[in-house]
Amino acid sequence: MRVVVVRGVRGGGGSSTVAANLASALQKLGRSCLMLDLCQNNDLRFHASVDPREPDGWARRLVADQSWEGAVFGVEDGLRVIPFGELDHNEYDGFQELSQSVLTRFAEQVLAGFSPAVDWLVVDAPPLVSPHGTAFESLLYTFSEAASLRLLAVPPESPSYISLKFNPRVSAAAADYRLVLNRTASEVEANRDMSLVLRQEFPARVVPSQIGTDNALAEALLSLRTVDQYSPDSEATREFHALAIWCQASLVGAA
């Protein structure tokens, strides 16, 4: 099983969009995929046709001391998703107080594999710049260690650039991430220039395929689907297809 961790620099960078659509594109390539949502926003499930009223998720189950395996949702054509789960105040406190060993066991169980077998595990992780407690830190660490590919969804806009460039903590944390330019807009000059700057500043780390601004992505989310199901002939579908191929190709030979 190959693990891809997808994060944003700041919130709203589109990491769950990238994660969900990448997983779906990989699934289309004939690989069996599992999406795991590590964000407390619990966004990933929206891309995967899970009922918005459905509160279930792995965190909720861990807090309730139940088996998390019950929180695996099947989507169309074999794609699966493990949502974070909706937590109220008490549950959230309970989650923060979960013992280290429970979380580690959860991570190890996920990484140990599934049946039917999973080729790719796509993890949607919280952004680099976000307040999260120690519970998240240890989980993130485990999954990052296990990941064969770490992607950072970066919109070519100044906030993310400033953080990446001038915030030492962020740039240190981002050091082993590949940058996926997300929401590029070829008709906006500032956006185009920022893409160029990012490519120049991080030449070896920017992924060659980028994801353009496309309302099809927003519409797909509204209809609770990924873009290749919602609009197969949209440009975003092709871009995620290219990204999925790049992910596969960049890991050729890797275990």
Next chain:
Amino acid sequence: MSSADRLTVRRSELSVLRWLFKPETKRMFEERYAAYRSPRGYSRIGRVLVGTWLYFSYCFLKPEILGVPSWRLMKVMFPHVDLSRPRLGDLLRMPVQFLWLLLFKQVTTTGPSRRRIRRIRQFYRLADLRSRKLLFRMVALTRLTMRKFRRLVGGSDHRADLYDQPHTDEAKSFKAKGLVGLPLVLVLVVVTFLAFICVTVPFSLTAQASFVIALVVTALIVRQVPGRYPALLLMVLSLIVSFRYIWWRVSSTLNFDDTLGLILGIILMLAEAYAWLVLLLGYFQTMWPLRRAPEKLPEDTAEWPTIDLMIPTYNEDLDVVRATVYACLGLDWPREKLRIHILDDGKRDSFRDFAAGVGVNYIRRPTNEHAKAGNVNHALKLTDAEYVAIFDCDHIPTRAFFQVAMGWFLKDPKLALVQTPHHFYSPDAFERNLGNFRKIPNEGSLFYGITQDGNDLWNASFFCGSCAVMRRDALEEVGGIAVETVTEDAHTSLRLHRKGYNSAYLRAPVSAGLATETLSAHVGQRIRWARGMAQIMRLDNPLSGPGLNWRQRLCYFNAMLHFLAGIPRLIFLVAPLAFLLLHTYIIYAPAALLLLYVIPHMVLASVVNSTTQGKYRYSFWGEVYEIVLAWYVARPTTVALFAPHKGKFNVTAKGGKVENFYYDWVISKPYVFLVLLNVAGIIWGVFRIGYGPQEEIAAVLVNMAWVLYNLILLCAAVAVAGEMRQVRSAPRVDVRMPTSIKLPNGRSYQATLRDFSMGGLRVDMDDATVVGNYSHVEIVLQRANRTFSFPTRIVFSNNQMLGLRLEPMTRQQKIDYVQCTFARADHWVRWQRDYQVDRPGVSFGQVFMAAMRGLKISLEHGPRPLPWIVHGVSFILNSLKSFAPVRVEAKAL
């Protein structure tokens, strides 16, 4: 009628079924009914016929017959009959086809006979492979022995030398090649003696026959071996035969008893001697094309030199110049080291304003003398960069131009000129009128693909007026661009070579331009070149004068000689008529012997050319190109040879459009005359076979074959004069690149870019109806991983395609657009790669088809009864053809 209306009509056609069948049966009928529908819909009888047939097959036939769903049988068995719109002729067509199906076994894709054919083919392929392998081994062995031998006599590897130091001076390179060693001189003497014997010994008919057969068989075998040495060997074989032929012609085929015959015979022999000399020099030129690779530039851009980029213009449209300037502005070279100048000889304010608008320099000349050469020379006085690049105003450089071209200058301080090919993205007159754009290599590809590369080996590649870079101090040393002749380009490089400078040719297509539009413009341009070359021959003959080595002299001489082809070509076109019409023996030899000499000479020459020129010139097309020009080039070259100062520079018009199809009678008049002459020859020849003396028949047949061959070439040449209509003034470039379309609602869709021009683009989409009611979309293009989007308006669309016109854009957007389209560095390389290697048989077929077209066109545009006859004949032929049975591809039939 809107689509909704049409739908209701179609539904009502079948409304009768509603109360006859269950809904699913009805739907099935509807589907089948739709499958029989022709593009133009049903006729009344068709509706009845198809309906009856479907009903019949549904009720009385089993579901599947002969491996075909039975309702489709009509479609499968009578593919040429449209049941939905039956015609009267179908009453005959169907019985004929029925009989044919009854009586003849249809060839199927998997039948036993097909399998047998495949097995035989496989066997041959295997045998072919084996023999190639054997040949390859033999060649390898020979080369090995050769190398051993060379080491024995103390020479070094000849080829490595040429690659490493292409331009050492004569004495040194001779020594390096080991040519001064005594043993080699001895070998040379012996070889020359043997060759002399081989060429001059007279043979009897049988001896010549066996000699020729041996040579041709050897050639056909050697031809199978890939590589350059076999090609060289072929050249040697061809030379032997050609030398023998010329020797035989001179020594024993002149008829001294008949004055007229003698005079005509000598004229023909001179023409043949000319062709032979051009062949010989051509072999020398293209012996070993250098295939020079671009040299790397230093890492540090501070070491890169400054360049003046000059775009001379006189009367061209501003739109044409715009694209070039935008492309130049995006060139990959440090901004402060590249100065772009528009050299306007037309004194146009619009150009001045445009130059000021985009921030390039504008140079206007007070006078107009010496045309382009004078224009550039004037600009040379006003500028001072180390290098001068010259682009005709319609040649668009790709981004990488200077990256490719400049490296060699920094490596070789004596290098004065780097020339790159002129690649044309629009069809020239030949390609457009014959409809073979990007199928058959055009006239220029031989020169830019092989000849210049071959010249480069001998340090004799020359300046072609555009898409070239020159060293300024060298250029100034020879007094700027030469002004004495109308081909200032070749003359300038000749002078540079005389001063001891080197030149280089890089075969990379790093720029693209517009080809000349009409045949008359094309002919005008070639007349200028031919006249200029003849002028150089008189004023600054490369065979004499200081500074050149003999190899350069030969290369230049051949370039000039090539343009004198007009008169000899005309002589070949009328030569057989001398015998057929005038009844004189201009070649005084028995027909059989003549064939034994002339056929191997021609066959081997074309085998060599087809082998060496492969992708760059197809067999027989060179002759068509030459014939079109022959008449027009003949006079100016002759005049220029005798009075070199006469004649003026005429500018080649480009970027126009041909409004309607028209037949250029003026330009094809001489050829139509020649065609008529040759037809007369054939008629008279037929008459002589019938009523003439018995012993002449062989000679008549040979001459008639020659006339027929000439006639085919002539008709193909005539076909070029039928100017096809060209609607768009901005030529479109066909491509196939992924792109995307962005709608105003923020959605992007995948699309494929199919063609582009300065004004607009065309894209294919899976479903173009997603565009809906929007009239404006943006097209997203990529270049070097950067994406740009350009505003466009939809001018036409259907379900799969959008035609887009570019909206007004800013200057930077225009630069980006040109960069994303015309100036993409990888664009033009693919074009040359797409050409197939020459296959002489196929090529002759193409020429023949062109000739048939030419015949038809010229008859259609001829005097009154002729067009009627043509239309009548072609109508009869077509309708007869439609009655012929058609082969059916069905498994069980």
